[in-house]
Amino acid sequence: MNKPFPLDTANEFVGRHIGPRAADTAAMLQQLGYDSLETLGASVIPDSIKDTSVLELTAGLGEAQALARLKAIAAQNQQFASHIGQGYYGTHTPAPILRNLLENPAWYTAYTPYQPEISQGRLEALLNFQTLISDLTGMEIANASLLDEATAAAEAMTFCQRLSKNKAAKAFFASQHCHPQTLDVLRTRAEPLGIEVVVGDERELTDVSLYFGALLQYPASNGDIFDYRALVERFHDAKALVAVAADLLALCLLTPPGEFGADVALGSAQRFGVPLGFGGPHAAYFATRDTFKRDMPGRLVGLSVDRHGKPALRLAMQTREQHIRREKATSNICTAQVLLANIASMYAVYHGPRGLTQIARRVHQLTVILAEGLRALDVTVEQQNFFDTLTLATGERTAQLHRQARDMRINLREVDAGRIGLSLDETTDRVAVERLWEVFAQPGQSLPNFDALASSATRLPQGLLRQSAILQHPVFNRYHSETELMRYLRKLSDKDLALDRAMIPLGSCTMKLNAASEMIPVTWPEFGNLHPFAPAEQSQGYRQLTDDLERMLCAATGYDAVSLQPNAGSQGEYAGLLAIRAYHQSRGDDQRDVCLIPSSAHGTNPATANMAGMRVVVVACDSRGNVDIADLRAKAEQHAAQLAALMITYPSTHGVFEEGIREICAIVHQHGGQVYIDGANMNAMVGLCAPGQFGGDVSHLNLHKTFCIPHGGGGPGVGPIGVKAHLAPFLPGHDRMERKDGAVCAAPFGSASILPITWMYISMMGGEGLRQASLMAILNANYIARRLEEHYPVLYTGGNGLVAHECILDLRPLKDSSGISVDDVAKRLIDFGFHAPTMSFPVAGTLMIEPTESESKEELDRFIDAMIAIREEIRAVENGELDSTDNPLTNAPHTAAELAGQWSHPYSREQAVYPGKTAVDSKYWPPVARVDNVYGDRNLVCSCPPMEAYQD
Template sequence: MTQQHHQFQFRHIGPNASEQQEMLDYLGMASLAELMEKALPEAIHYRGASLLPEAISEDDALGRLHEIASKNRITQSFMGLGYYGTRTPGVIKRNVLENPSWYTAYTPYQPEISQGRLEALINYQTMVTELTGMKTSNASMLDESTAVVEAMMIAKRSAASESNVFFADSDLFPQTKALLEHRAEPLGIVIRYFDAANNQELDEECFGAVVQYPGASGRIVEFENLFAKVHEFGGLAIATADLMALTLITPPGEKGADVVCGTTQRFGIPMGFGGPHAGYLAVREKLERTMPGRLVGVSVDAEGAPAYRLTLQTREQHIRREKATSNICTAQVLLAVMAGMYAVYHGPKNLKAIALEIHHKTSALAKVLVEVGLELEHSHFFDTIRVLTPNANEFYEAARQKDLTMLLVDDEILGISVDESTSWHHLAELAAAFGARAPRGEDATDQLKSHRQSAYLEHPVFNTHHSETGMMRYLKRLADFDYALDRGMIPLGSCTMKLNSVTEMEAVTWPEFANLHPFAPAEDTQGYMELITELSSWLSDITGYEAVSLQPNAGSQGELAGLLAIRGYHRSRGDFQRSICLIPSSAHGTNAASAVLAGMDVVVVQCDEDGNVDFHDLTRNIAEAGDRLAALMITYPSTHGVYEEAVVEICDLVHSAGGQVYIDGANTNAVVGYAKFGDFGGDVSHLNLHKTFCIPHGGGGPGVGPVVARSHLQEFLPGHSMAQAELPKYGPVSGAPFGSASILPISWAYVQMMGNEGLMNATAVAVLSANYVAKKLADAFPLLYTGKNGLIAHEAIIDIRPLQNEAGVGNDDVAKRLIDYGFHAPTMSFPVSGTLMIEPTESEPKQEIDRFIDAMLAIRAEAQKVQDGDWPKDNNPLVNAPHTASQMAGEWDHPYTRQEAVYPAGAEPKGKYWPPVRRIDGAFGDRNLTCTCPPIESFITTPSRISSS
């Protein structure tokens, strides 16, 4: 048994034993065991044994991970297909990827305390729009293949054509083809393949067409006439393009593209056996409102100064639900920040130099291969060539002997992709495998077909921070603008912002995990296979399900994968009519969006006054659905933060009607060790490894959303034709076989270091902390929902609406005032408008929880002053929050003091967090849409001129 001082659970769990007992005493409980007995329904309480390994120390876990990593073989990859070797600048690796100021931040829904990462995302959007020649880019996607699917969906929504036909370039990456086919089928979309070099094959009306630019085979084709033909049909023209190539070749936006998408992986993001990577998506003018994902825009704050915010949020799932443009939620923000900073650090000249070096090396290699009589498939290319030879296998093996891995397309075709990490020595070794001489710089020729003439990245931000000192300081300045877990508590209900330990994070950047191609030969991936197998078995034990897929690279994609599994299961049994998905009114917005994308019809089930699924309304809807019932989606514990007593009965009701039960695993952190979805009635769930299992949120991504299921659904979980292990024959939901594989060591380390006892303690302390906060605040803020014995699960919903009615103080005012006290706000208006949902997690120390409670009580006392008439409703610290340092130095016309504004009672003066901007005007930003780096002059424009513009 590991001695206590080596047990990781005591590092992960914030309150120590004596503090836990203080909290328990306050609740009138003798122990954590009593608390969980009283909170959890008896019908779901799991009391069996666990198969999880015993907890090991942090040092032992790292030793074990080194042992696993050593089983991966890293070769120089020439495989391409959208995944390339790259060099992550050390200043970005150290100051972004490995910096908790960036990786522990939450999605920038509170823009006043997110100006740093919002600026970083504006840089990213500007980089994408200028390289692609498009008008507007979103703030990243999940990967290239899912971005192409989303582009297809934009075309379906926006095209003038009523056709269901979508044309896809036969030279698309194979993983993208598979994803398009799987995602199109439930929606009745017909995929037709064509040769993009021959627009005569575009021979029927379509709502859109996509070309790969350059193609998977490396070829560069001219496609202006092709796009014109698509437009004649009333469809949208889409290109999935390589941003590195676009520094040299004409961008699709200048060729008439409506949508351009792809990946930013080769902009400093390691291959990582498939991810995480930031996909990109950009559109022409007038398509902005159809875009999925998040969009960063420029607005103004209360003083008229420019400020960044997420814009056009009416497109998002929590508002539009089944009418949402997409189910995409997590958006790989951390990786988008890295890619954008790669462009900032290198600037346009060095980006072009990197691209030219790649092209010159490729063309030099091509020349020496032709010299020895080898035939190339295409004469125009950027970084990829295809060699036609009956000896493909022989040459492939010869290169493998030199630790070089090409793409074996088939027995007679070899693919070779050169990248930033390819050295002249690598090329010499590869040429020797073909019996050719070593390529030299003077062998390089220009094999591009379409040369770019337009300028790009001219904004000062891309032409300033090129020294390491300058870049380090720029990144530090932006990080200091933001609030992340390294500053203090982020009490977000539903999003579980808890410790992401350094030990868990450490292996992510190890070369053995970071530098492996997702389609590498199986013999090179044995370490990953071992880690994936172990983590999958542990998640199976934790959830009570037999089958696990780690492929979904976001919780929303896990939802979609689970619902597609249900669809596949019903159809395999001949139940083609089963299409109705019942979803409670309290559900996450992605639930409804995912159901629609899985070809289902959403029917909303009401909730009762206690926040539970309304059993009578559910019964009525099941009866009305009849044999059309496909599934019920519920979240457990519920989105209202309570353990529903009737969940087993609800599952039985759905099963007796022939339906399947999807249990949304967003709140799994409240049941780990105490209940198992698969045991009490679930057929399939997704988990959020970026919540329950400690992968950090990274400012809005990365995420992993594994789907776990009962054995009868196993054959319908995501498959992949290029996987190194046997997967189901069903279609994929991500570009890579195992999704964002390089961050799986984080969750592996968490489970391995916690063990079953540690995981159970984490669950119980999360429930303890939530109930402690709820009871402490109960007299000041009404608690909206409670469950058994008046207890809640892991999160508390407090009602701010009475305060709004009595004092004119809404939840937005409370959220912004918390910034002055040094806190991130809880979740606002979800799942009930006018409320705050608080989740302290098990990682927050009692001292920080008490500090938050004190701040909330002090805010309630301030609101009382407004109620009593001491402060006017339109001029008080709540409605004016947050307060900035510059505001303190200016004129003061408020009925409260500067001290009360920025150092309110109980706030800690030392280490004061100063928001860089005042409250931001959301409506202004939506009316005046600016989603790229604004001209530098806008930052010196007077407030009066801005506000009148």
């Protein structure tokens, strides 16, 4: 009693991140026959790779301590007034959207809406986004977002190549008036595919027949507004397609691309309420003509009907083409930017057509006033027609003007040694305009009179003024008060099942806790208000953040260098293969273009290899799901002179630690290849083994999986790559970085504003906490596998009968004995209040389950009990107690409307909707019954239908 109390604050975070308590952990270990996590881990990790971890991180920080340290880092960023533009603009995120969507776990912890019955809310928000894009661009169909404007332009390039009827042409024309970062990404994407990108002035084009397609910017990056109607006709006459990168806010006032003949419209939705964030994440859009809908990259939300004929939304045509076409795929897109697309769609819902038009008119009028004032100050404005951007001929004064502006905490665009660019946006006001005049005024000059210039005539070209209406659907004309928007967002989120309601046991997807303390810094203005091309001295906080994070990820993986640029796992894969390709070319091994990929690989792997200009050779897997080493050796020998790489997922896609991984890597290296280890399953390895130490040359990491960035309903994602030292010179470059070539996305650090999430997670967990998390992920998966193995066969296990961090249940025998399919089980889980595990991947007719370390034993048991109860229902079908076609599984999920209506089923209402004890206290009611995907694909509707359709 007389001992002093401890003064150090304990790190409470590890215990809050990891679900099971000490007694629970002991009980689960006992179920498996192990006395400690260490002995379990020793039985799971193969001897050949034990002790390869190099995780040397300090002890974890407490939540308050970590937040304080990160706040000090953030304070190093300087928030200047940004007039840089170049595709990135200041915007106001409406407070009700910030509070009720961006900061709401019902929205940010949701998964991709592959199970539509539990995703109707976010699907409706995405349909709103598609409608917004279709309306503003004048196109017939739009997808539910891409990664950023530059990568959307790269997708447009390959889209044009695929669909153009000018098959003799091998070149793609890109206007010099496109944003420079877009041109850089185009060059990166084109080179492995053998596409020549010709950059020039579209006004001087003579022979358009040389090109299969073209990319134009509208308005131009320098501010000009060109009339492209005649040029588009010329390209069409030459059987080429035309893509137009268009500013959405400008399209509120200008003739949309779809009305002057463009085949594709693309761009960024960033200025619709999404902060600058040092470059991302921002939702890109891609819209095209209905004729091309089956070739459009990305995800597409469409309208269908449910089992009762009620309208229901779902992902149309399941547009993840890489899983179907694999090495013949033209895109490896897996992640969208759903959370950001939802913010942009709700920004449009909140402001409505009148509000958006008023914002656009105000921005333009301020730009007109600014331009007139600059001319009065004898500054040469190059544009006669413009929307929000000006280019000024400043000659010898240029450098001095930049210094003067920065002294006033203002950033202008550095065009070249004799010109300056500047852009205005929603956040610009009268004071900002007058301060810009002050920058450019020479000594003795009086500043212009703002009021006298306020009535200056528009500088939009009269022939290109928008005549068509926008956003006439009721959803954009109702929710303009905060009360209405708040309730609308609540109504949508109530339709969905996200991580805030129940565990999401998706194998390969790692739906773990996105802790509130990790999320808080995302909305700090010190991170949110920085332009990605701000001078380096103003972003020192981001520099420290990224340096810290690169060091942390090197420690976690055993690699020597990391690039944080890739803004999705698919982009990380692509960047990794580009690094391997460039390495071989640097050694004169240009012929090395064969990529070995196991047959079990995620579909993005062969799609990525195709995009990187490599030929895919498939390696067989054995009956236990492991790589067939004999087949690998034979194919490595066969292609020794051409072998570029092996792509392998570890632990395997089948959820086991393959014993032969070191031998596999050695075979590839022996024959001159490099080893790409897909880091999708790093959640089983951090602190236990490191891919960079047991044979990997490069890995991508899914920060939205292992490292706690939320899925956000299908995005944002971050997919950085780690490499060994010999590949470091070939990491993605950027015009703003030391290495200029090889940009894979628009901003130098990709989705920079969500990197603080991973910084917080690693800082709070510390080295030992991360190691414990990996062991707990393995324990939870094996606990589920052990308890369910007598009810459902576990398809693959390792040498000791254990799985890694996920397990695959084989439902194929049940289909044979009862007629009940994997779909029926997935939909029945909804009645129990659960999201289904991953269905039919990597093996058709199976469920892949990954519980993560964040789920408590109570939640694991609740899920296990649900799965056992479902097995009992299947058994009742098998023995005839339940009808083979009219039973709780084939009719699942059951809605409240069905319960209240006429009941004609041979089983009870109670069995239908309250199958488990816990469902009584916290029942989740799906808003629709099982959705008919085939009907939706045959009757494709991908924008908001009239309200009468819902009423009917």
